[in-house]
Amino acid sequence: MPRALPSTLPRPLRCPCALQNRRDGFALPVALGGSLLLLLSSGSLQLLALHNRARVVDQQRHLQVEDLLASAAQQQVAALVTQANCLLAVDLAQWAAVAPSCGLGEDAVAALQQGQVGGQGYRVAAYRPAAGAAASAELELQLTGERPWRAVYRLGLAPAAASTAQLQVTAVQELGLRGARA
Amino acid sequence: MNLIEVVVAAALFLGACSGAAQMGASSAQAMTKGRLQGQQLEQIEAQFLAAAALLRQVEPSSDLTCDAAAQQLHSQLAASLPPVEAGVVRQLSLVPGSIHLQLTLAGEGGLRRQRLYSPAAAGLCGPVSSWSQEGAHAAL
Numbered sequence: 001m002p003r004a005l006p007s008t009l010p011r012p013l014r015c016p017c018a019l020q021n022r023r024d025g026f027a028l029p030v031a032l033g034g035s036l037l038l039l040l041s042s043g044s045l046q047l048l049a050l051h052n053r054a055r056v057v058d059q060q061r062h063l064q065v066e067d068l069l070a071s072a073a074q075q076q077v078a079a080l081v082t083q084a085n086c087l088l089a090v091d092l093a094q095w096a097a098v099a100p101s102c103g104l105g106e107d108a109v110a111a112l113q114q115g116q117v118g119g120q121g122y123r124v125a126a127y128r129p130a131a132g133a134a135a136s137a138e139l140e141l142q143l144t145g146e147r148p149w150r151a152v153y154r155l156g157l158a159p160a161a162a163s164t165a166q167l168q169v170t171a172v173q174e175l176g177l178r179g180a181r182a
Numbered sequence: 183m184n185l186i187e188v189v190v191a192a193a194l195f196l197g198a199c200s201g202a203a204q205m206g207a208s209s210a211q212a213m214t215k216g217r218l219q220g221q222q223l224e225q226i227e228a229q230f231l232a233a234a235a236l237l238r239q240v241e242p243s244s245d246l247t248c249d250a251a252a253q254q255l256h257s258q259l260a261a262s263l264p265p266v267e268a269g270v271v272r273q274l275s276l277v278p279g280s281i282h283l284q285l286t287l288a289g290e291g292g293l294r295r296q297r298l299y300s301p302a303a304a305g306l307c308g309p310v311s312s313w314s315q316e317g318a319h320a321a322l
Contacts (some may be wrong), residue, residue, distance in 0.1 A: 035198030
């Protein structure tokens with residue numbers, strides 16, 4: 001009586017037609033794989049382009065905020081030099097107390113502490129003359145819109161040539177943005 | 183492998199090729215535009231840096247009125263700013279009714295920056311009371 005064949009023979013030997021069946025269906029998986037590869041790589045390029053664009057837009061917005069605050073600083077310094085020269089040597093907290101001695105009323109002091117530039121409001125967040133003999137002061141401005149960015153500027157001060165009792169601003173140096181605080 | 187399988191596979195692959203080509207073209211266009219805007223931003227920044235350098239170099243003086251100092255600063259800035267390349271438009275003007283100068287630079291794709299400069303902030307003039315801020319507010 002013949003012995004039964006072992007049941008653990010390798011598959012090809014058990015059914016040689018399976019290899020042929022597998023060869024028959026290779027076109028669709030290859031096309032599918034190639035298509036996916038193409039779409040993935042072009043999608044990556046698209047993402048890179050979008051990221052690049054977002055970076056440029058963000059950089060542009062940041063620069064526009066810097067421009068607004070720098071313009072506000074020029075405007076504010078000009079107002080102080082020409083209209084309220086006596087306040088250049090005084091801390092912001094003391095402006096209201098010192099202003100009457102310079103002939104400035106409450107309204108004038110309030111107007112000096114805020115302004116508008118480029119359709120955007122701003123306020124003077126701080127004004128600190130340097131202590132001692134150092135002829136400088138720090139001016140901090142804050143936008144009053146939805147994103148209250150702040151920027152600090154260092155002002156160089158010197159006695160005015162026309163009258164040593166008065167000061168003039170010799171330079172305005174940007175110390176940078178301090179970010180938006182809600 | 184039969185004919186239907188080959189046709190379906192070819193259609194799938196061609197569709198993917200077409201989609202990828204469109205996305206690639208769109209990406210290339212966006213990247214070119216972004217690169218151009220980046221270059222224009224650098225050019226514009228160079229203009230503002232040149233203006234800031236000039237303001238640091240001017241000698242403080244209070245001999246002039248602020249109006250005259252603004253005129254003088256306008257001339258100096260117009261003469262010393264580097265030329266702009268194609269695609270960037272520069273405008274330097276005195277803000278009517280104030281002592282401020284306004285430097286505006288615009289590029290392509292809505293790129294636009296502007297800043298005010300005041301001779302009083304550069305030490306070119308001293309206390310006056312003959313100007314108002316309204317002109318500056320209206321101009322910007």
